[in-house]
Amino acid sequence: MIDVRLLRTQPDSVRAALARRAKPDVLEQADHALALDTRLRDITTERDAARARVNELSKQVAELRRAKLDAEAVMAESRALGDREKVLAEEYAQVEAVLRDVLLRIPNLPHDDVTQGMGSDDNQVVRGPEQLPAQFADHQRVPHWETGATLGILDSERAVKISGAMFTMQRGAGAALARALCQYALDRNADAYEEIRPPSLVTTATLTATGQLPKFADEAYSIERDDLWCIPTAEAPLTSLHAGEILDETSLPVRYMAFSPCFRREAGAAGRDTRGMLRSHEFDKVEILAVTTPEQAPAMLDEFVQRVTHLIADLGLPYRLLEICTGDLGQSHHRSFDVEVYAPGCDQWLEVSSVSWFSDYQARRGDIRLRRSGKKGTEFAHTLNASALAVPRVWAAIVENFRTADGSVVIPPVLHPYMRGLTVIRPPQSR
RNA sequence: GGAGAGGUGCCAGAGUGGCCGAAUGGGGCGCCCUGCUAAGGCGUUGUCCGUGUAAAGCGGACCGAGGGUUCAAAUCCCUCCCUCUCCGCCA
Structure with a gap:
């Protein structure tokens, strides 16, 4: 959620930042929110004044009663005010609900350094090879599903x-x-990240904090009978770990990692990537996540990029790093990078990780705050996360990149400790 | 799933309609006292919203959540959530 007070006090700069996303309806939503906010404050002022008067009159009633005097006149005035207050309270609730819904759908403001672009074609390759198909042998040009x-x-x-x-x-x-990849990703980050095994079913509030709800409800599996949702990523439960909490500045940053299944309806992707393991309704992933102060966030973003790219590089897979442009930035994202691995068999760059900085967008939704020592009040924390390793696509990339001429697949050495001694997966006839 | 008990501030815990944003104790913070430590004394200690350039101030809200009754609700009523104990069931 963006800061409604920022929108109120600096509407022009907020509009300008939102405009960079190249989504016209976003500006309309912002204007709508602004109008609703104005109305809400008018109601608040009147309602609070009525309430103040009722409080005052109630005290008078108490005094009159104690003095054994008639309080009926005062009670009558209070009753009338109470009726007015009730009307205002109803309108308040109504306007607030609409405002909240509008605000929940307004995307985050992109970081100033994010390059301007209309869509995924404008994402910039920051690091790594432009694809060079010639360097791959024919035996690597077999899709992993085969x-x-x-x-x-x-x-x-x-x-x-x-x-x-x-x-x-x-x-x-x-x-x-598949399991080795999970273990590998967890072990590689265990030096600094606390391992969490979160629930895979979460509440509506949890999925709202990270931004999947309300706008992308179609993408998630819901369990209506129990009012729960299947997590599309461990990001959801991990982010809400500290929901509603005030963290001490000295305890930040906090770093978590989690293995979890991820469930996605892929509603908008019917017919795409139907073969193999590139896109499925359920897959496993290891996620890393941090809650930081605003100042710590940029360095944490770098740390995430380093960790994720090293993890992939040490598997021996060809990868590249892309910075996501304003037009392709996810709703909650302030700035983000994608890591893609090249899979020669299906001749595709596969997104295996998204490294994201959410500024205070998720923290405001989830009410995750921090307190600075010696300072009064609180402020919203920053959240960041990254897929450390998305299992199916890395699995596919390994099977394609490390396929040998005899049809075997060589296991990357870093995974050997997790493979029960297996170093090569051989065709049945040669076993 | 059934029966019972309970959810109050950083923690413990009082409070059954008004003088309660909330006793008391502990903790934290500040000051004082003591050669050090221990003990002690005094003070202070929440969050959110609105208003205000800001601070101060003022107003409002918050005693699990939401609704209701009332001039007035932590306190009464309803619904839900959560915790604990026992029973049942189960990995």
């Missing part, structure tokens, strides 16, 4: 039988590889 089926490590058909389209299932060494 290799996976041949090696018996991916059983998409049965996954579909069990759960329907866009679910996947790994078997044997393939299942071990």
